[in-house]
Amino acid sequence: MTSRPGKRVAIVGGGPGAISTGLAFLQRGYDVSIYELQPVCKAIGGAVLLSTPVLAILRSYGLDLTNVGAPTVTYFKNKAGTDRVKLPFNTEVERRMGIKGWHYGVLRSSIFQKMLDLVFEGVIHADHKFTSYIKHDDYIELFFKNSHRVTADILISTDGIRSKWVVKPSWKGKPVPDNLKAYLTSILKDWAQPIPRFLEVTNFTTHVYRWEIYNRPSMKTWSSGRVVCVRNTMHPVSPYAAYGMGIAIEDGYFLARELDGVDLRDVRAVSAGFELYEKLRVDYVNHHMEFARFSGHLFHSVPRPLAYLRDWVFDYTPLLSGLLKRNYLRDAEEQSLRLTELQVC
Structure with missing residues (x-):
């Protein structure tokens, strides 16, 4: 590992968002250090759904998608097992990305290990509890509980503290x-x-x-000076979006892409890159986060007798299908079609 001024990227947190961010910056020639609180970077939880743009990003890092998971058809059903909505595939997205379907069901631990296998030795530093930082004109200093001190050009926070959902x-x-x-x-x-x-x-x-959830209001700014955030640090996403891990992986890719070629000592160039990143991601992610919370409230918190009316509407009208297509699929599909650098045809 080298540490060249203008290329030094420090990432706090060791989850999927951190590893995606690290891979994206390494791919662009930056010197990356990832600092994880736990003794090892390890995924927790069970199965997860990853969508086409997420898989295309992982493929761009060098992850082999062969047998990575199973193409999954997503249904919304009522308690009797009757279909309410079947999420459709977008054939144009399938053709351009060369990926069948839209969602893939994978084990979180399995896909995360495949991501970790792509990281160079010496990039990840475990047992590093981050405590504070000091911003300087040309660099930033990070401090850890074990007395370790690091100098970097930018600090990226990916820690998902208090972001779980019940x-x-x-x-x-x-x-x-x-x-x-x-x-x-x-x-x-x-x-x-x-x-x-x-x-x-x-x-x-x-x-x-x-696990507990600690909801936060949507934030319009994810950066300040030489510090920027990705993942659940800024946007805890409930499973109703089926998109939390995917958003974290996407965040890291887009952040690195918007800083590609930038001398990170130049705070004005860094701020411009952060601004482009936020322009692409903030409204998009906030929309998905808020729709997930709205869906959770709609399914779990509507009191009777309104709940009976809700169920009748979902069972016998296309309202739920329209909500899902308009608030979830449309934006995600449009994003996939704009990722021309990841398309195969």
């Missing part, structure tokens, strides 16, 4: 059910398959754990 209302001090499997079974007892099968095959001791 569907049950919670508050500080609320007791956890003594028998979680029985508790969830009572809620889902009338649901159609495959939901009951999930309960039957899940090990509730090793594979179920409690």
Whole structure:
């Protein structure tokens, strides 16, 4: 590893957003250091859906998409198992990207390991708890709990602290059910398959754990001086968008692309690159984040008897289909078609 003034990129956090950011900057010839709090960079959680633009970005890093996951058809169903919406594929996106379908179901740990395998040795520094930084005119200093000090040209925050998501209302001090499997079974007892099968095959001791969500208001600015943020640092996205990990991977790619060739000692050039990055990402990401929260509220917080009306409308009208296509698919498909540098035909 080298450390050349004007090329020094420090990334705090070691999740998918950090690794994507690091790969994108390494690909463009920058000197990258990634600092992770934990002893190793390790993905947690189970399966995740990655969409076509995310897969195209990973492919551009050198990740082989062969057997990376399964093309997934996404349905919205009611509790009786009746289809409400089937998300369509965009044939033009499929043709240009050379990727079949739209969503791929992958194991988070599996795809993250494939990303880690692309990172050069010496880039990732584990056991580094970030504590503070000092901005100077031409550089930035980072400080860590282990007394390590680093000099860089820009600092990128990718830490996803307090960004997890749950569907049950919670508050500080609320007791956890003594028998979680029985508790969830009572809620889902009338649901159609495959939901009951999930309960039957899940090990509730090793594979179920409690996370909290801490929602934040949408922010219009993700940067200040030599510091910029990606991932859940700025936009915790709930699973209703099926897009949290994907957005993190996209953020890193777009940030590096807008700083390609920039001398990072030049704060005006850095600020211009950050501005282009925010112009591309802030409104786009905020829209998806807010729509995910709106969807969660719509499905889980509407009181009876309004909930019965909601279900009737979703079951017998195209309203839900229109909401999903307009608020989720349209923007994502347009973004895919604009990524001409990642298209194969």
